[in-house]
Amino acid sequence: MTCAGISMDPTLSRRRESLAIEIIRDLRVRGHQAYLVGGCVRDRLLGIIPKDYDVSTDARPETILACFPDSQTVGAHFGVVLVNRGSGVQVEVATFRSEGAYSDGRRPSQVRFETDPVLDAKRRDFTINGLMEDPVSGRILDYVGGSADLEARVIRAVGNADERFTEDHLRMLRAVRFAARLDFSIAPETLAAIQRSASNILRISAERIRDELIRVLTEGRARYGFELLDRCGLLVHVLPDVKAFQGVQQPPEFHPEGDVWNHVLLILEQLRNPTVTLAFGALLHDVGKPPTFRVADRIRFDGHAEVGAQMMQKILYDLKFPNEDVEQITSLVANHMRFKDVRQMRLSTLKRFLRLPNFEEHLELHRLDCLASNGYTDSYDFVRAKLAELDQQDLRPPRLINGRDLITAGYKPGPGFGRALEAVETAQLEGEIQTPQEALALAQRVLDRAAA
Numbered sequence: 223m224t225c226a227g228i229s230m231d232p233t234l235s236r237r238r239e240s241l242a243i244e245i246i247r248d249l250r251v252r253g254h255q256a257y258l259v260g261g262c263v264r265d266r267l268l269g270i271i272p273k274d275y276d277v278s279t280d281a282r283p284e285t286i287l288a289c290f291p292d293s294q295t296v297g298a299h300f301g302v303v304l305v306n307r308g309s310g311v312q313v314e315v316a317t318f319r320s321e322g323a324y325s326d327g328r329r330p331s332q333v334r335f336e337t338d339p340v341l342d343a344k345r346r347d348f349t350i351n352g353l354m355e356d357p358v359s360g361r362i363l364d365y366v367g368g369s370a371d372l373e374a375r376v377i378r379a380v381g382n383a384d385e386r387f388t389e390d391h392l393r394m395l396r397a398v399r400f401a402a403r404l405d406f407s408i409a410p411e412t413l414a415a416i417q418r419s420a421s422n423i424l425r426i427s428a429e430r431i432r433d434e435l436i437r438v439l440t441e442g443r444a445r446y447g448f449e450l451l452d453r454c455g456l457l458v459h460v461l462p463d464v465k466a467f468q469g470v471q472q473p474p475e476f477h478p479e480g481d482v483w484n485h486v487l488l489i490l491e492q493l494r495n496p497t498v499t500l501a502f503g504a505l506l507h508d509v510g511k512p513p514t515f516r517v518a519d520r521i522r523f524d525g526h527a528e529v530g531a532q533m534m535q536k537i538l539y540d541l542k543f544p545n546e547d548v549e550q551i552t553s554l555v556a557n558h559m560r561f562k563d564v565r566q567m568r569l570s571t572l573k574r575f576l577r578l579p580n581f582e583e584h585l586e587l588h589r590l591d592c593l594a595s596n597g598y599t600d601s602y603d604f605v606r607a608k609l610a611e612l613d614q615q616d617l618r619p620p621r622l623i624n625g626r627d628l629i630t631a632g633y634k635p636g637p638g639f640g641r642a643l644e645a646v647e648t649a650q651l652e653g654e655i656q657t658p659q660e661a662l663a664l665a666q667r668v669l670d671r672a673a674a
Contacts, residue, residue, distance in 0.1 A: 235271045237311045242275035243357050245305055245313060248289055254281040255318075255339060257354040257363060264350045267362075267372055268404070277315045278354060280337045286315050300333055318342035321389075340365045347386060347393045348400065349378045375406045383415035391422045394456060395434035402438055402447030413454060420455035431460055432541040439501035445491040448505075463537060464505065466512040473521045477595045482511050488594035499547055500583045502538070503554030504590055509533050510555075531556035550580055554587055561588045561601040564608075570651035576609060577617045585609075619650055622661035631662060633669055642668040 242258060249256040258266075259278035266272060279286070286303040287293055293305040293315075301317030318336040336342060339354060343365040346352040350372050354363035362369060366380050377397050379386040387394050394416045401408050408416070423431065438447035448464075451457040458465040467483035479485050489504045496504065510530025514523045534555050538548045560575060567575065578584055585605060592599045623646060625639050633639070642665040649655045649664055 232271055234310055235273070237307075237309075238275045238313060239272070239357075241305065241307055241311055242277055242313045245277050245290065245315060246279075246357060249277075249279050249281055249286075252281070252285075252289065254279050254285070255337075256281070257339065258357050259316075259342075259354045260346070260351050263353040263355045263362070264368070264372065266355070267353070267369075275313050277313055278318060278339065278342055279315060280318050280339075281315075282317055282335060286317075290315075301335055319345065321345045339363060344380060346380050347390070347396060349380055350400070352380055371409075375404070376409050377401045377404075377406050377412060378409035379412045379415065383409075383412045384418065387415055387419045387422070391419065391426050392430050392434065394419060394423055394454065395426075395431065395438075395451075395460075398447055398450045398454060398456065399434055399437045399441065401450055402443045403441040405443055405446070408450065408454070416454040416456070421459060423456055423459050428540060428542045432543065435460065435541070436498055436501070439490070439493070439505065440496055440498060444493050444501065444505075445487050448487065448490055461537075463509050463512075463533060467508070470512050470515055471521060472511075475520075475596075479595060482508050485594050489590045492590050492593060497583065499550040499554065499580070500586060502547075502551045503558075503583065503587050506530070506534055506537065506551070507555050507558045507587060507591065509537070527556055527559045550583070553578060554584060557584055558587055558591065561605065564601050565604055568652065570648045572608065573612070573617050573651045576605070576612070622646060622650060622655070622658045623665060627658070627662060628665060628669070631666065633666075638669050638672050641672070 239262075242262075246256040246258070256277055256279040258275060260276050262272035262275045281289070283295060283301050283303055286305075287295070290303075290305045292307060293303050296302050296304045296314070297316075301319055303315045304312055305315055306312040318339055318341065320334045320336050320341045321332065343352040343354065343363075346366070348371075349366045349368040351368070352364075352366040353368040353372075355361070356363070367378070371378050377400050379393070379397075397408055397412060397416060400406065438444060438451070448457065451460070452465070452468075464486070467486055468481065470482040472480070472482060472485065477485060479488055486505060486508065489507075493501060493504060508523075508526065508530065510526035510528070510533060511523045513533075514526040514529050516522050516524070531552050534552045535548060538551060543551075557575070557578065564572060564575070585602065588605075589599060589602050592602060621643075623643070625635060625643070628639055628642065629635065645668045646655070646661045646665050650661070655661055655664060
């Protein structure tokens, strides 16, 4: 069985696998049970190179620490020890456990260490993550029906689905993420349980919701992931402004694909290994359309890019995105409509546009936007040609003068300096001046005119 997955450095994966097998052999020599467990087993069976390797054992944490001096506890309460060999080569080793009640929708209030791997498998989230493997013999230990669900390409909660999602609300988003990443369906009873509990997702911290949304958008099949979020009833809670896209019609002469929701789904379908900022820019570039919708001579969304940029900041800050990501995603939204004007822009305006930070993301968003609407890529092709024609010195020429030069010329610092220097740069980008003397003369004219 094979399945497309997230790219992983094969060499690093092999080193982690080698360490995991070494740990298992050492624990068994000491009389303990030890197996590969969870995602690494699932991915190996699917033909995906595992990103991480985890080991499950009946050895207690203190025994694991004693066996492996280069280790440390990372979840003492849960019996998790990290064995680290440096350079990213590390393996989590966890004691078999069963769990008591979850009081906060995130963590169990009580953990019991066990000697029976069956109990450890039954406390896991989904059947495909409950498999264990003896890497020496290749034998698969399946106590929860994970093998059949892998073969059927199904995400199914272990045991009672309602209980699993009550224990940890984030599992609802994880179900969607695994289904999207692996191109699996969600079992009907598991899907129904998510729908019943969907509103509980807001009890989870914004950071954990953000991280799962990032994975849905960037690990492959983003369109399917967002269709599932909607079908599960989660979208309206985690991203209500995206849910609002549904039913917002667009002018058919520009958007034959239909409403804003369908437009965005078509963009998500085309995402290929996107950065986080491009992925969220693609998802939210038209977030300003629902509040600006009006019908005049045709359907219009006046100022939707500017409105969307304002909305974007609140959405991203609520999800606890770092400032640099907020700035880039907001810039993608604020500038995405400017491409329609590139052939009419003054050369200086065009050059300033082309030198926006991470401009390749702006360009790729525009390409996706075109392909998901009328299919015309004339502006994209024009900009590509300009970028090939212009080098970095054309876009960012060395400054001819600065504020100190204006002071030396007898001017007192003030707001006029900024306007004068901007006028100089504009003339330089237009090719109208080339020397410091010409720049100073222009700046003096601007300052003298302002003082008159």
